[in-house]
Amino acid sequence: MNTDQLIDHFSNYLPLKPQEIEALVSRVKERRIKRRQFILQENDVCQHITFVLAGCFKMYGVDAKGKEHNLQFAAENDWIVDFASLYKEKPSKLYIEAMEPALILQIFRDDLYYLYDKHTVFNRNFRIMVENKYIELQNRVLQNISSTGQERYEAFLEQYPVLSNRLSNTQIASYLGITPEFLSKIRADRKLK
Amino acid sequence: MNTDQLIDHFSNYLPLKPQEIEALVSRVKERRIKRRQFILQENDVCQHITFVLAGCFKMYGVDAKGKEHNLQFAAENDWIVDFASLYKEKPSKLYIEAMEPALILQIFRDDLYYLYDKHTVFNRNFRIMVENKYIELQNRVLQNISSTGQERYEAFLEQYPVLSNRLSNTQIASYLGITPEFLSKIRADRKLK
DNA sequence: CGAAAATTTGACATGACTCAACTGGAGTGG
DNA sequence: CCACTCCAGTTGAGTCATGTCAAATTTTCG
Numbered sequence: 001m002n003t004d005q006l007i008d009h010f011s012n013y014l015p016l017k018p019q020e021i022e023a024l025v026s027r028v029k030e031r032r033i034k035r036r037q038f039i040l041q042e043n044d045v046c047q048h049i050t051f052v053l054a055g056c057f058k059m060y061g062v063d064a065k066g067k068e069h070n071l072q073f074a075a076e077n078d079w080i081v082d083f084a085s086l087y088k089e090k091p092s093k094l095y096i097e098a099m100e101p102a103l104i105l106q107i108f109r110d111d112l113y114y115l116y117d118k119h120t121v122f123n124r125n126f127r128i129m130v131e132n133k134y135i136e137l138q139n140r141v142l143q144n145i146s147s148t149g150q151e152r153y154e155a156f157l158e159q160y161p162v163l164s165n166r167l168s169n170t171q172i173a174s175y176l177g178i179t180p181e182f183l184s185k186i187r188a189d190r191k192l193k
Numbered sequence: 194m195n196t197d198q199l200i201d202h203f204s205n206y207l208p209l210k211p212q213e214i215e216a217l218v219s220r221v222k223e224r225r226i227k228r229r230q231f232i233l234q235e236n237d238v239c240q241h242i243t244f245v246l247a248g249c250f251k252m253y254g255v256d257a258k259g260k261e262h263n264l265q266f267a268a269e270n271d272w273i274v275d276f277a278s279l280y281k282e283k284p285s286k287l288y289i290e291a292m293e294p295a296l297i298l299q300i301f302r303d304d305l306y307y308l309y310d311k312h313t314v315f316n317r318n319f320r321i322m323v324e325n326k327y328i329e330l331q332n333r334v335l336q337n338i339s340s341t342g343q344e345r346y347e348a349f350l351e352q353y354p355v356l357s358n359r360l361s362n363t364q365i366a367s368y369l370g371i372t373p374e375f376l377s378k379i380r381a382d383r384k385l386k
Numbered sequence: 387c388g389a390a391a392a393t394t395t396g397a398c399a400t401g402a403c404t405c406a407a408c409t410g411g412a413g414t415g416g
Numbered sequence: 417c418c419a420c421t422c423c424a425g426t427t428g429a430g431t432c433a434t435g436t437c438a439a440a441t442t443t444t445c446g
Contacts, residue, residue: 069339084328120313127320144337145370146262177338
């Protein structure tokens with residue numbers, strides 16, 4: 001099982017001791033996911049936190065008109081989960097879907113709680129992980145409330161150059177909170193310069 | 194010093210043992226803050242995390258045109274901090290300003306690190322605190338990218354009824370990402386029903 | 387009370403959406 | 417190798433959401 005990648009990832013925060021690695025490895029499940037396959041669907045209770053080894057996911061909500069709104073993308077070495085559903089054990093309002101064939105590691109709720117309880121290093125490492133995601137999300141909110149679609153698109157290209165090439169414009173538009181048509185017009189305007 | 198309120202707050206997560214309380218109390222500073230006083234200004238490096246005992250703060254960024262955009266409010270028993278600046282020790286892009294006379298507790302960076310290192314319970318409690326804030330922010334992003342100003346205003350009133358009464362409409366508009374004039378029109382429309 | 391700030395209102399401008407039609411690859415099967 | 421389909425992307429016309437600016441009014445607070 002490909003757990004080295006996860007252990008490496010944690011070593012960016014606080015490296016794990018052999019005992020902690022052992023505890024982690026024995027509680028992680030590897031899964032292979034097909035393109036368009038879901039690892040979370042609306043109304044299901046989210047059961048696990050997912051670490052992406054390979055591939056790319058989107059997490060999104062669907063509004064009353066049936067439109068998808070992308071909350072997050074997750075590619076290699078990123079985490080994806082609906083915390084609200086996982087921790088409160090309530091039906092999720094979100095979907096998590098693979099946009100490419102993927103390989104993932106998952107930790108189920110009880111295993112995660114076990115790790116938090118018995119090996120405090122995971123509290124530290126996940127604290128730092130969430131703090132980093134919080135910072136990112138906060139920047140995104142500031143963007144959303146303070147700038148136009150065009151400015152948000154420019155900022156996205158700059159902040160996520162790799163993802164920008166990997167994702168369709170439709171997916172990017174949904175993430176930015178604009179329609180694909182409007183993004184297309186933004187792109188046409190950009191070219192004129 | 195009014196630390197009981199903070200200790201109570203943590204007991205919602207995982208109650209603190211006497212030794213942990215002692216460590217926390219000895220590293221917390223109480224401050225009285227006047228209306229319109231700043232506890233963080235742009236270009237300063239954020240030095241502490243703040244717990245609000247009484248009063249109300251706003252954290253905001255200022256754009257190229259000099260307009261303020263409210264990222265967060267914090268009233269009693271809430272935390273407020275620019276994590277990006279605190280942890281990376283980089284100049285902040287944000288302001289944190291008291292909207293009412295306030296009483297706060299602050300933990301400086303090194304004291305916070307000490308608590309994380311020596312008393313792992315703080316990793317756990319702050320992990321949970323940040324996770325909860327992350328969930329809130331995620332809901333806000335979904336709102337921002339999927340609904341109109343009017344819908345976001347309705348949702349705000351429902352989610353934060355107390356804050357709604359306490360804040361001026363200008364402040365709420367800035368938080369929602371609309372102009373005060375447009376919020377005023379939304380409010381006029383609502384009354385017609 | 388009086389100054390400053392917040393709110394409202396209206397006319398107009400711009401950003402962004404909708405819908406429908408068109409374009410141009412990327413598979414797929416013959 | 418071609419013909420076909422399918423889907424993402426583009427384009428344009430019309431519309432709706434929201435911003436700008438200025439002025440009038442109300443509220444807040446020193």
